[in-house]
Amino acid sequence: MRSSLAALLTLVICAALCRAPLPSVAATDPWEVYDVYWVVPPATGQVAELAVVLRYLGSGTVTEVNATLDVTLIVGEETLVSDNYTGTVKHMGSVTLSFRFTVPESAKANYYRVPLTVEYVESGSRLSAPPKLIEVSVRGRPSVVLSADRQSLPRRATSEVLLTLRNNGTATARLVEVKVYSESPYITVTSTNTLARRELRVGESWSFPISLYVSEGGDGGSVAVTVTYRDQFGGAYTDTVTVGFTFYSLPRPKLVVASEAAALEAGATNLVILRVRNVGDEDALDVELSLRASSPHLTVVGSGRYSLGTIPKGGEATLTVPIYVEPTSYGTTSVEVVVSYSDSRGSDHLEHQTLGFEIESPPRPRLRFDFYPKVVKPGRNNTFVVRLTLAAGTGLELLRLSLHPPGTVAVLNSTTLYISNVPVGTTVRWRFVMYVPREVRGTVNMPAVVEAVDVRGRTFTDTYQLGFVIAEAGRPHLDVRVLNETLWSNEVNAIVVALVNLGDSYAKNVTVTMSPLPQAQQFMSLIGTGRCCVDRIEANSSVSLTFKVFVQPRVYGAVQLYLSVAYYDEWGDRYDLILPVGFSVRGRASMAVARVVTSPIQVFPGDRVAALTVYLTNIGDYVGRSVRLTLEETEFIKPAYENATEALIPYAPVGETIPVTFLVSIDERAPPGRYELRLRVRGADVVNETLIVPLTVHEKADFRVIKVSPSELTRGDRGVKLMIELENAANATADDVRVSLVSPYIVGATSTLVGRMEGVSRRVVIFEVDVDKSTPLGELRVDLQVRWSQGTRDLIQTIPLVLTIRERRGLGPEFAVALATASIAAVVLLVMAQRGWLSKLLRRLTRAGQGLSRG
Known part of the structure; x- marks a missing residue:
């Protein structure tokens, strides 16, 4: 009876299926697998539940979504599990379907790729999407490895670096997110620093570009890449990888603007000749120059913009710029110059420069x-x-x-x-x-x-x-002439007085007396009596007399003295003359070094640009005008840029302290110690002399690698303990020392804090690293970056290391034969021991040995 009912039910179901129409296959697949994860992970004796999130990409609206998952590969026998959704799904809407089945212990693989079939109703028609293979993890865990396609970046340029993330684990990585951060003050991430991917299957790679801009300065830097992801069992993972780069300079043009004129005339339109010179390594293209006056009393006539076209390497362009200066202007002024140009790679460059001028009054x-x-x-x-x-x-x-x-x-x-x-x-x-x-x-x-x-x-x-x-006929007549017009303050001045007899007879008993006015005696003093006598001066002849006068310090302007002349003619008649004599009093400026300040405060060998600010005080007796300063270069200390060690002080009042900044470059070979630089001082109203500018160059910590163990690594190794013996060979102490390995093929714990290292000391640093399977064989260059603080400076040193990478080797045939022989021997001995044969054999061998000894 029961068998008859079962047969009848089977006939009814078959008839229904024969009458139901088969679904049509959709022209395009409107579904994508958005996520796959376990709601109930597989366990022994339990029904597991797998969630599959589908997202609808079509433009219409669908209903009655039915999905069938073929888990035959997992279960070991033909098994289909289904789930459906009877609601409505619109464009970009998602639906979560659950599939329940038991994962047997016989499922030994870490993951399986099983087909998923989706049927749905759209516009009254039942459609079927093409089957999709989804990856289902049964056990294992994901593990991602990051690599970069380049190890060096150009300075002053934006570079695209292709990062590749590969899942080398044994399970699917889902909800992968990558964040990129700069660890160097010289590197800026200019592209988006956050990227995401829904799934990264086992053995799958994901490549994505990032854009990095490297500024001027530094020899290398790194970025930190943080990767977060999950597995299908709900576990979360976070890996941080440091990607290091070395920096190099691209050939590029560099324009320098110089003016042939150092002064502008007030009340006139000055035609200033500018020379734009290319001191760089390649041609400057599409050069444009614009000028802007920094003072309201200054006007650049015209638009102030000039197109210079192309300036070749080592070449220059000349242009004439009309600049009007108002008549009431005085002192100093400047014009700001902005030069824009591009290089052969299409990169734009902008140079700002300030040209200083002294304003001169129109010559009267x-x-x-x-x-x-x-x-x-x-x-x-x-x-x-x-x-x-x-x-x-x-x-x-x-x-x-x-x-x-x-x-x-x-x-x-x-x-x-x-x-x-x-x-x-x-x-x-x-x-x-x-x-x-x-x-x-x-x-x-x-x-x-x-x-x-x-x-x-x-x-x-x-x-x-x-x-x-x-003049009377037959009488002497003395004409008094003073041959000096200028006296110098804080000096003993010689005043020469010439007595010329313009008369027809001789003059005798000539007495000349020089005396300052009473109100001028506090400013000047006569050396000696101030009186000179001459016995006789013939007609049409002359006599020169010298008086000495000391002018007190810091006196300038004008002073007046009186000359009193008395003489007699041959008949005994007396003649008297009293003459006022005026002198201009001038002084000389004298510059002295008050103090010297460096920026940075501590200067080390190898500093490309160090600002040396010299505070000069005018200790002289007069105002200094147009004082030109030149800091002479030495073997180890040179100008950082062209004309960077020259300066002009337009106006230096007495007692005023004026800072002057020079930009110098310290050679890497410069021995630490105190340097005395020569500063030449030149000017019309200044004492021309050479001053001494002290500069202290401090010793910088110098790190060296003494030993690397092991120096040979195998491609694909994991958890290798790499020992590096580091030495501070200098006599300087380094604080907060951090050592980092920089290589796209060496990952893991590649950075460690060493702390304080005294001078002439050693430390052993141990890194636990993994060697990428794609590492090239042979010699591999790895940069060891050492960062530390010394005084007020944060310093970095890059030490190149060379490691040898070899291929992983399998077991040789000789080792396999020996291992098989040993295994067979062990089995034979075990069987003999269980049956007592081994003990009998040993007793026989013992008796045989004893018999041989008797014989």
Whole structure:
């Protein structure tokens, strides 16, 4: 009866299946496997539950999703498990399906790839998606290995590095996330630093690019890559790998702008010639230069932008820039120059430079005034010539000379002269006639006023004194001439006085006395009595006398002294002259080194750019103007850049301390110690001398690798203990020493903190590392990066290591034969021991041995 019912039920089911329509195969697969994980992990005697998350990529709406998973490979016999979802799924919607089955102990593989079939209803039609192979982990764990396609990066450039993540484990890695961080101050991650992947199957690799920018400075750096992922059993994993790089410099152009002019003239449009020189390693393309004035009193005429095209390596371009300076400007000013250009790789570069200028006042007309003769005869008309020369400055639009005779004399012709359009170098001679009455004795002074109007419309006025000596016939007449015009402060000055006898007879018992004004005695002192005597001065002859005057320190301007001259003629008549004599007092600036500051504070050998700030104090007696400084280079200390050890101090007041910064480069071979650098000081109003600038170069810790064990590694090794003996060979102590191995093929614990290392000491550092299976055979270069702090500096040193990589070898045929022989012998001995044969054999051998000994 029961068998009949079963047969009837089977016929009904078959008829229903025959009447149901078969689903159609979809043209494109709208489903993707988003995730696979165990809800209930497989265990002995329990039903496991596997979750499969499907995501719908189609554009429509589907219902009645039915999925069938073929787990025959896992179970060991034909087994299909199904689950369905009766709801609605839209575009990018997901559905989670569960499959329950028992994983037998006979399933020995770590993972299986089993087919999944999905059927669904879309627009009233039942469709079937193509089968998908999903990876199901039964046991094991995932393990990811990271590698990079390059070990070096160019400076001042953005490079693309291809990172490859490979699952070398025995189970599927899911929900993989990668984060990249820079461990170096010179490396910047310019691309997105977070990437994700839903699944990484066993043996599968995932390559993705990252963009890294390397700035100037440093010899190497690294990035840290943190990889987080899960397995299908719910376990979470985190691996951090350090990827190290060495840096190198790409050939690139470098432009330097220099001005041929160091000064600008106020009140004029200055045509400044700029030279743009390419001191780099290749051509500079599409060069554009722009200028911007840093002062409101300065104007760059025109747009201020210039296109220079291509400047070849070692070549230069010249351009003329009009710059207008307002007439009221003074002191110093600067113009900011921005140069943009590109290299052969299409990378853009930008250079900022500041050009400094000293503003000079427009040169005023310099006139030389003279007249002759200087001796007049009373009671007659005397003809004189005024000679006026425009010696320097700019041309004049108008020159006017006016004479203002005193009431005791008369000028018999016009007292005013007008001349227009006077170029530089012109000499004007003007004759005039003057009558001196007989009763006038001694000297006559006539003021002459000169007014000059230059081409800029500026008016300059100077007043000159025309001094005439009235000579009597048959009498001596002494003309006093002072040959000095300038006195120097804080010095003993020699004042030379010439006595010229312009008369017709000799002068005798000549006494000359020099004395300062009472109010000037606190500023200057006469050396000696201040009196000189001459017995006789013949007619038409002269005598020179020297007086010594000391001017106190820090006195400048003008001072006045009096000369008193007394003499007699041959008849015993006495003549007296009292003359005021004026002098300009100037001083000299004297620069002294007050202190020296370096940046960084501690300077070590190998520093490419060190700022040396010298504080100079003017300890002299006068203002220093246009003081030029040059720091001389030595064998080990040189300029960091062109003209980096030259400076100009436009204005240095007395007692003022002025900082001046020089950029120097310290040679790697420079012995530690104190250096005395020579600083040349040059200028018109400054004591030209050479100063000493002290600079201390500190000793830097010097690390060396004494021993590496083992020096040979096998490709694919894991957990290798790599011992490195590190020595600090210098006499300097290094703090916070950290040692890192940098190689894309050596991973694991590649960084360790050593701590403090005294000078001339050794430490043993042990790394536990894995050797990648793709490591090239032979010699492998590995960089050992040593980072430490010394004083206020954080330093780094890269030491190249060479390891030998060999291939893993299998068991040889001889070893296999020996192992098989030993195994057979062990089995035979075990059987003999169990049956008592071994003991009987041993007794027989013992008796045989005893018999032989008796014989």
